[in-house]
Amino acid sequence: MISIQKAVVPQKLVRLGRPWRTWLMQQISHTPNRKWSELPDRIKNLARTKYRNQEIKSALRAEAHSKCSYCETYIAGAQYADIDHFRPISKHPLLAFEWRNLLYSCELCNEEKSDYGKPDESIINPSIDNPESEMTFHFTGLRHGWVNPLTLKGERTRDVLKLDRPDLLIDRRRRLQEVRDNIEIYRAALNDPNLQDATRGMVGRLVRSMTGADASFSSMCNQYVDTQQDARVWKAL
């Protein structure tokens, strides 16, 4: 997980966020106990179509670099993405259309998180917290590729989102192996006395492409590269 810089609020939300919220709260006020969960599916679906508006989804996708804000899986097609309410809509319907409460998410992370939202036991919010000070990864031994929480919040985040779920772990390990293989190739190339400056520049760009915010699992890749003695040299190329 990496930090997410929230983008400018999309015009659609600037214009319609408040009327949508008023409409939703009116709908909820008609339910027996004034709860989102008591709304008819028709109204819930209508609310979903509002915050899933294409302009809003595109802005969320762009700020998250087309990756899940939680697990950093690249989401190939927008149709596979969900919009997550960091503070769940079921408990905080007032925040249903609040820009700062919306995050681009894969279906699985959104499903695992569900309506989790204990204020005293918060998980990492990538648009507020610095995720990399809360969790890193194991790079050696049988647990390589597993999340290595640095704090209680990091541990809770791993557990709530199931960030070590088998499919995700396979993808992360595969990516880690690719990074390791690439590093060996770069290291060999950089040790070649005949290497031209242009090639050195290329190695630098390739290292940055593995660790930049656009790369899948960039937090893990960046932290792994930083464990290498010559990481600073590569990043400066």
Ligand SMILES: [Zn+2]
């Ligand atoms: Zn995810």
